[in-house]
Amino acid sequence: MAQASRPRIASVHPPAAVAGGRIAVAGPGVGGDGGRLPGVWIGDLRAQVVYAGRNRLACLVPPEAAGGTMPVRLDTAPGETARLEVGAPVATGVHQVDSPVVDADGTVFLTYSGTRGESAPVSVFRLRRDGFREPFVTGITNPTSLALDPLGRLFVSSRFDGAVFRVDADGQRKQLAAELGVACGLAFDDTGNLFVGDRSGTIFKVTPSGEVSPFAALPPSVAAFHLGMAPSGDLHVTAPTLATRDAVYRIDRTGAVTAVHRGFGRPQGLAFDAQGTLHVVEALAGASGLYRIRGVDEAVQVVAAPSLVGVAFDPAGGAVVASDERVYRFERLPDPAPA
Secondary structure, three states, X not given: OOOOOOOOOOEXXXXXXXXXXXXXXXXXXXXXXOOOOOOEEEOOEEXXXXXXXXXXXXXXXXXXXXXXXXXXXXXXXXXXXXXXXXOEEEEXXXXXXXXXXXXXXXXXXXXXXXXXXXXXXXXXXXXXOOOOXXXXXXXXXXXXXXXXXXXXXXXXXXXXXXXXXXXXXOOOEEEEEOOOOOEEEEEEOOOOOEEEEEOOOEEEEEOOXXXXXXXXXXXXXXXXXXXXXXXXXXXXXXXXXXXXXXXXXXXXXXXXEEEEEEEEOOEEEEEEOOOOOEEEEEOOOXXXXXXXXXXXXXXXXXXXXXXXXXXXXXXXXXXXXXXXXXEEEEOOOOOOOOO
């Protein structure tokens, strides 16, 4: 009689997560024989199993997970170990409605956006590489989106005022442009032109001197526009609507719009990594995560999370992901295999 093969871990997907994110472990026999839920440990922490089949199980990253490369072990597969990259929590008490930004020194800029019309004590925080967080900008109502220009200067939009502000090294603000509708996403091209998303459907172009003109038109969003600039100079935009599936749009230098991906239910923040690869946040409740776009309508999940709104990459190859109130840092993001 042939002996049954020993259970083994074939894969963990996605290969990175933050606390509360749902990951899947696959491999022959990893789910046990159905008599009980298998025991799963991430590091020294026991994970909650939410699904178990014979060759696949799903679990939640424990809320106490501190970050770093952590071993994944199962009691159904003794001696087997996989690895999971876990984002380190680096900030709480913020309110992000779009992606953070990271400057050349690795400093992260974060908003406290608040409810419509709310004047919070701090508009933008500065989180240094050593983990020290300090108030940086005050006096902007509903700070919404952030961007750095080619000179490394910070710009902030206010969806309440329909304006964009330039911020100097001391955190002092100066208005660059106004009458931009519900000003959301921001992105710069390599010549210093700023693009601003008005969630009612217009993408504006703002020159370095502050001259404003309509650049492109998109369907209105029920939440916000999120903008990212590709190394090629093509602007990319997400705009959640009430549709079942929403597109990621590419807008070339002439303003021509093309839908490059239609597979997301609620796409939000997006960014390009150092290799020029597009990453998009999917913000569906209970199925949120960060996805890497590999081709037209081809995306693979790289980070699991209970909820995310934004992503940014630092010059050293790390990544920062944000929910509406928490921020996590990865020293690196592993290359995901297909699910």
